[in-house]
Amino acid sequence: MEMGKILEVTNLRKEYTDFILKDISFSLPRGFIMGFIGPNGAGKSTTIKLIMNLVRKDSGEIKVFGLDNATHDREIKQNIGFVYDENHYYEELTPDEIRSIIAPFYSRWDDEAYYGFLRYFELPQKKKLKKFSKGMKTKFSLAVALSHGAELVIMDEPTSGLDPVFRREILDILLELIQDERKSVLFSTHITSDLDRVADYITFINKGEIVFSTQRDDILENYGLVRGNKELLEGTTRPFFVGIRETSFGFEALTRDIQKVRNLLKERAVVEKATLEEIMLYTVKGVVK
Amino acid sequence: MDIVISNSSPDPLYEQIAKQLKNSILKGELTPGDLLPSIRTLAKELQISVITTKRAYEELEKEGFIESVTGKGSYVAGQSSAIIKEKRLKIVEDKLAEAVSQSKALGIELEELREMLTLLYEEGV
Numbered sequence: 155m156e157m158g159k160i161l162e163v164t165n166l167r168k169e170y171t172d173f174i175l176k177d178i179s180f181s182l183p184r185g186f187i188m189g190f191i192g193p194n195g196a197g198k199s200t201t202i203k204l205i206m207n208l209v210r211k212d213s214g215e216i217k218v219f220g221l222d223n224a225t226h227d228r229e230i231k232q233n234i235g236f237v238y239d240e241n242h243y244y245e246e247l248t249p250d251e252i253r254s255i256i257a258p259f260y261s262r263w264d265d266e267a268y269y270g271f272l273r274y275f276e277l278p279q280k281k282k283l284k285k286f287s288k289g290m291k292t293k294f295s296l297a298v299a300l301s302h303g304a305e306l307v308i309m310d311e312p313t314s315g316l317d318p319v320f321r322r323e324i325l326d327i328l329l330e331l332i333q334d335e336r337k338s339v340l341f342s343t344h345i346t347s348d349l350d351r352v353a354d355y356i357t358f359i360n361k362g363e364i365v366f367s368t369q370r371d372d373i374l375e376n377y378g379l380v381r382g383n384k385e386l387l388e389g390t391t392r393p394f395f396v397g398i399r400e401t402s403f404g405f406e407a408l409t410r411d412i413q414k415v416r417n418l419l420k421e422r423a424v425v426e427k428a429t430l431e432e433i434m435l436y437t438v439k440g441v442v443k
Numbered sequence: 444m445d446i447v448i449s450n451s452s453p454d455p456l457y458e459q460i461a462k463q464l465k466n467s468i469l470k471g472e473l474t475p476g477d478l479l480p481s482i483r484t485l486a487k488e489l490q491i492s493v494i495t496t497k498r499a500y501e502e503l504e505k506e507g508f509i510e511s512v513t514g515k516g517s518y519v520a521g522q523s524s525a526i527i528k529e530k531r532l533k534i535v536e537d538k539l540a541e542a543v544s545q546s547k548a549l550g551i552e553l554e555e556l557r558e559m560l561t562l563l564y565e566e567g568v
Contacts, residue, residue: 185493186494322490326487332483351492352492354492354493369494370492370494370495371455371456371492371494371498426453427453
């Protein structure tokens with residue numbers, strides 16, 4: 155077991171009739187935040203369900219805290235805070251009632267943290283969850299996830315349906331969480347939003363395969379967006395482009411090697427840093443006419 | 444100590460941070476022995492990734508501007524005035540090199556550049 159890794163996924167495979175997760179591998183070191191990005195249907199939720207041991211894998215290995223996630227299910231779950239994109243708590247109950255049901259399951263349940271988060275998120279203790287808005291439900295999930303001393307927080311599409319103000323609040327909460335250098339966060343999203351700012355690592359999945367899983371800064375330093383005259387799109391330049399969008403006015407293309415393209419095209423094209431959203435878009439779409 | 448981050452700058456984030464801290468040290472706003480915020484605190488304050496701030500500190504450490512003590516944090520390194528002068532000289536050299544390369548791109552001759560420099564110097568910019 156490698157002490158440095160809080161999560162290790164190796165050659166993980168899962169086949170459905172209409173989708174295959176193709177032997178994916180990636181890992182998350184302790185003390186860092188990883189964004190798990192990709193379009194809808196890319197395999198993000200399948201991967202997270204496999205990590206959470208909610209569905210059975212076909213082959214491969216998943217280690218959480220250095221332990222096999224299926225054989226050590228119970229002890230691992232004690233230590234994971236999980237936030238789904240949908241509310242999975244009983245809608246007829248209030249936060250107070252839910253607390254009394256779930257607290258006994260966790261050996262390190264922390265009432266002070268729980269009620270602290272409820273107050274911080276301005277969530278009523280005695281109101282039924284079905285009266286909560288979508289954003290409030292997500293906040294509630296987060297409050298629970300952060301109230302039992304979890305070392306790994308996994309969030310599946312936490313930002314969908316959340317307003318920008320709360321998305322920013324989540325940033326602060328996540329950054330506060332990893333201050334002790336022991337905890338890690340994995341969050342999946344199809345909208346590469348402001349959350350990406352704090353991600354140390356980005357794992358990009360597309361069509362059941364990992365496109366890359368690496369430090370965010372490396373990606374943002376190497377990928378670039380190129381705009382220019384269509385005449386520049388010829389034999390020597392094309393191989394440098396991952397995705398190309400041609401219009402009647404010119405082209406826009408994504409490159410993985412911004413430095414090389416800058417040297418090659420010099421002032422003949424506009425070369426800028428690419429955002430994660432652009433990287434995702436062009437990688438998924440490829441060549442668009 | 445202020446650190447301002449620009450998302451539109453072509454410079455990577457870590458470089459922007461390293462540069463600004465370096466300037467604070469060179470200008471004497473930060474002095475030898477001053478404790479810098481931890482990489483995680485800085486990441487939190489700036490709302491950016493830990494790896495980015497870590498890399499900025501590593502860069503500064505490599506160049507001898509700061510020293511990191513395991514378990515204690517990072518400090519502004521004690522420097523002799525000679526080192527600091529040398530570093531400032533290096534900055535001047537870099538800027539001149541940049542001016543030269545820009546001039547070459549514009550087809551400005553050495554003589555013309557020299558005249559510009561003399562003029563600027565005497566004007567006391």
